[in-house]
Amino acid sequence: MFNAIRTYPAPVSLAQARSYDSDDVYTELRKVFFDKCYICETNDPHDINVEHFFAHEGNADLKYDWDNLYFACSRCNNIKSNAYNEIIDCCDPEYDAFRSIKLLPPMTPRGKSVMVCPTNQNPRTIKTSELLAKVFNSDHTVNKRISSEFLRDKVFKQYNILLDQMDTYFDPVATSDDKNKSIERMRILIQKKMPYSAFIRWCILEDNILGPLLEEEMD
Numbered sequence: 001m002f003n004a005i006r007t008y009p010a011p012v013s014l015a016q017a018r019s020y021d022s023d024d025v026y027t028e029l030r031k032v033f034f035d036k037c038y039i040c041e042t043n044d045p046h047d048i049n050v051e052h053f054f055a056h057e058g059n060a061d062l063k064y065d066w067d068n069l070y071f072a073c074s075r076c077n078n079i080k081s082n083a084y085n086e087i088i089d090c091c092d093p094e095y096d097a098f099r100s101i102k103l104l105p106p107m108t109p110r111g112k113s114v115m116v117c118p119t120n121q122n123p124r125t126i127k128t129s130e131l132l133a134k135v136f137n138s139d140h141t142v143n144k145r146i147s148s149e150f151l152r153d154k155v156f157k158q159y160n161i162l163l164d165q166m167d168t169y170f171d172p173v174a175t176s177d178d179k180n181k182s183i184e185r186m187r188i189l190i191q192k193k194m195p196y197s198a199f200i201r202w203c204i205l206e207d208n209i210l211g212p213l214l215e216e217e218m219d
């Protein structure tokens with residue numbers, strides 16, 4: 001997960017309390033969340049939803065409240081439904097959305113699971129970890145199993161881009177120019193706007209040399 005900074009004032013269409021997913025809401029959410037689903041971190045998702053952090057269940061205050069609207073793919077929105085109201089609020093700076101849950105990619109393109117590991121015992125961290133495990137590792141229906149395989153494959157592809165850069169960095173004949181270039185590319189991969197940035201960041205933190213070099217840039 002990643003922290004996002006919500007912009008204000010709220011999109012004007014919300015004041016009419018008629019629609020919570022007008023163009024201005026989409027446009028603003030897209031900016032706030034770097035065009036990524038805030039749960040699975042897939043960027044430019046094909047099927048985006050304006051998701052209610054607290055399920056509104058007919059409550060108009062929650063339904064049109066800008067602070068309650070998030071940018072999620074329809075799959076994550078569907079899995080979260082009204083079962084995960086009390087998760088980490090990535091727009092609240094009180095939570096470190098990235099460091100609260102360690103995420104490591106699948107070992108292979110068809111790996112059966114990713115690692116989801118809470119780093120503290122805050123109930124919201126635990127609940128978010130449960131949600132992420134369901135999103136990435138779910139196999140409780142055929143549809144969810146296939147779509148989570150597809151998702152893990154995308155995480156693995158991004159991880160592979162990182163591995164290429166690591167390979168260059170640690171190549172015994174790498175020049176200082178090669179090393180600088182690969183570090184620059186890793187700097188791009190850890191940016192919050194990049195897909196699956198939490199996975200990539202945790203892989204780097206797992207490395208004795210690269211972790212200390214790049215950790216401070218993981219906002």
Ligand SMILES: [Zn+2]
Nearest residue numbers: 037040073076
């Ligand atoms: Zn998603």
